Amino acid sequence: MSLRPKGEKMRSFYTAARVLRQLIHDPRTLVLIFAVPPLLLWLLKYVFDGQSQVFNQFAPVMLGIFPMVMMFLITSIATLRERHSGTLSRLMSLPLSKTSFLIGYALAFSLVAAVQAILTTLVMIYFLGIDISGGTGLAIVAAISSALLGTAMGLFASAFAQTEFQAIQFMPALLFPQILLCGLFVARDQMGDVLYKISDFLPLTYSTDLMKRIAMESSWSGDHRKDLLIILCFIIGFLIIGALTIRRQEKS
Amino acid sequence: MNVAVTIRDLSITYAKKDKALQNVSLEIPTGRITGLIGPSGSGKTTLIKSVVGRLKLPTDKVTVLDLPAGSAKLRKKVAYMAQELAVYHDLTVRQNLAYFTRVLGFKYSGVKRRVNETLRAVDLYDKRNSMVGNLSGGQQQRVSLGVALLGHPKLLVLDEPTTGLDPVLIENLWQLFHELVEDGTTIIISSHSMSEAARCDDLVLMRSGKIIATGAPKKLMKQTGADDVEQAFLHLVKGEEE
Numbered sequence: 001m002s003l004r005p006k007g008e009k010m011r012s013f014y015t016a017a018r019v020l021r022q023l024i025h026d027p028r029t030l031v032l033i034f035a036v037p038p039l040l041l042w043l044l045k046y047v048f049d050g051q052s053q054v055f056n057q058f059a060p061v062m063l064g065i066f067p068m069v070m071m072f073l074i075t076s077i078a079t080l081r082e083r084h085s086g087t088l089s090r091l092m093s094l095p096l097s098k099t100s101f102l103i104g105y106a107l108a109f110s111l112v113a114a115v116q117a118i119l120t121t122l123v124m125i126y127f128l129g130i131d132i133s134g135g136t137g138l139a140i141v142a143a144i145s146s147a148l149l150g151t152a153m154g155l156f157a158s159a160f161a162q163t164e165f166q167a168i169q170f171m172p173a174l175l176f177p178q179i180l181l182c183g184l185f186v187a188r189d190q191m192g193d194v195l196y197k198i199s200d201f202l203p204l205t206y207s208t209d210l211m212k213r214i215a216m217e218s219s220w221s222g223d224h225r226k227d228l229l230i231i232l233c234f235i236i237g238f239l240i241i242g243a244l245t246i247r248r249q250e251k252s
Numbered sequence: 253m254n255v256a257v258t259i260r261d262l263s264i265t266y267a268k269k270d271k272a273l274q275n276v277s278l279e280i281p282t283g284r285i286t287g288l289i290g291p292s293g294s295g296k297t298t299l300i301k302s303v304v305g306r307l308k309l310p311t312d313k314v315t316v317l318d319l320p321a322g323s324a325k326l327r328k329k330v331a332y333m334a335q336e337l338a339v340y341h342d343l344t345v346r347q348n349l350a351y352f353t354r355v356l357g358f359k360y361s362g363v364k365r366r367v368n369e370t371l372r373a374v375d376l377y378d379k380r381n382s383m384v385g386n387l388s389g390g391q392q393q394r395v396s397l398g399v400a401l402l403g404h405p406k407l408l409v410l411d412e413p414t415t416g417l418d419p420v421l422i423e424n425l426w427q428l429f430h431e432l433v434e435d436g437t438t439i440i441i442s443s444h445s446m447s448e449a450a451r452c453d454d455l456v457l458m459r460s461g462k463i464i465a466t467g468a469p470k471k472l473m474k475q476t477g478a479d480d481v482e483q484a485f486l487h488l489v490k491g492e493e494e
Contacts, residue, residue, distance in 0.1 A: 086338030
């Protein structure tokens with residue numbers, strides 16, 4: 001944007017690099033981020049032992065849900081820490097715009113989410129033998145988009161949490177209803193009218209829909225594009241609300 | 253004498269609390285070290301937050317370097333070291349300084365030079381590759397001070413920067429503060445230590461959200477006939493109460 005001061009774009013990259021450096025200093029967290037989703041999928045395969053048909057339906061949807069939940073938690077805790085340690089207010093007294101700050105965070109966690117999504121997808125397709133009609137590439141795109149959605153919702157949620165306990169509780173409060181209503185357990189058209197209407201407004205509905213389509217349909221259609229567009233709108237919307245909750249000044 | 257900060261009749265009340273500042277008016281000169289001295293709860297931090305633009309204020313109450321407090325243009329000119337450390341515990345000292353230097357807009361070769369200069373200024377060069385979380389409290393405080401120094405601020409505002417530090421270190425830091433002032437920096441420093449007050453060029457004595465006296469340490473002692481700043485403070489408080 002031309003309105004922003006020179007070098008502002010670079011500040012997003014510096015912020016992203018800084019966030020990634022913090023993560024690199026915490027290898028245990030990195031191992032958990034990358035290893036837990038593939039291991040859970042592997043566990044799921046044995047849970048559905050002998051019902052490979054069911055596993056084939058469940059697994060691709062889980063590919064969207066795992067990265068979203070993990071990215072939600074990591075992002076909300078990381079930004080909450082930044083708000084509480086005083087580093088966020090220090091940054092806000094420096095020449096750094098709120099958008100650069102949030103974009104920096106989103107960039108860093110998107111990269112982490114992408115690596116996680118790629119690993120999980122590859123394990124699912126080549127190790128657990130799940131058939132994705134739409135292909136590995138599209139499955140990875142869909143997994144990344146739901147991880148990004150988790151990141152954006154985490155940034156949003158951290159603004160409303162005063163403590164780490166509250167931030168953790170936002171996961172069951174914000175994500176579980178979406179998981180129940182997204183069409184994973186009961187197809188959406190078999191739910192009551194009210195629930196169906198509510199699920200229309202929940203972002204996870206669209207990630208699940210996209211993942212199901214990619215798993216079942218071999219070609220990319222307008223429905224795919226519509227799902228992806230809606231997910232992108234949710235991501236941008238959550239980021240904008242997140243930016244609005246950052247304040248340079250305290251009220252007195 | 254040039255004025256760095258002007259405060260006109262500023263009162264601040266936090267929600268559900270007593271008045272944090274009551275009708276405070278003050279001028280802080282450039283190129284000197286001004287000490288805000290008073291017990292905890294006297295309003296020092298609130299006054300400092302008003303100057304650095306951290307608090308939302310009624311317009312035109314506080315002017316800093318000829319601009320309203322909190323102006324975007326002041327973000328490169330005013331640096332603030334808060335009581336909370338506000339540094340990243342899971343990064344090394346160098347990584348912390350390098351990130352903030354980049355945010356300030358320094359370019360590649362400049363970043364490295366400025367980080368090294370600052371590491372030496374706050375005496376942390378040997379600790380540059382240590383994680384901040386593994387340092388002692390005093391060392392962490394110096395990382396935070398280092399971050400405040402990075403951008404060559406015209407006005408440096410330090411909230412209790414020496415609390416809990418080794419006396420030898422405090423001596424070194426004061427030497428650094430005097431060097432900065434010689435280079436044209438204006439420093440505002442808060443402290444509840446009366447003994448430290450004597451090192452400042454000017455003092456602002458505060459109690460219960462009010463300014464009870466201003467002036468050079470020697471002048472205040474002479475005026476009250478006291479031998480040190482603590483006695484002068486007590487004398488002034490008695491005078492207020494009578």
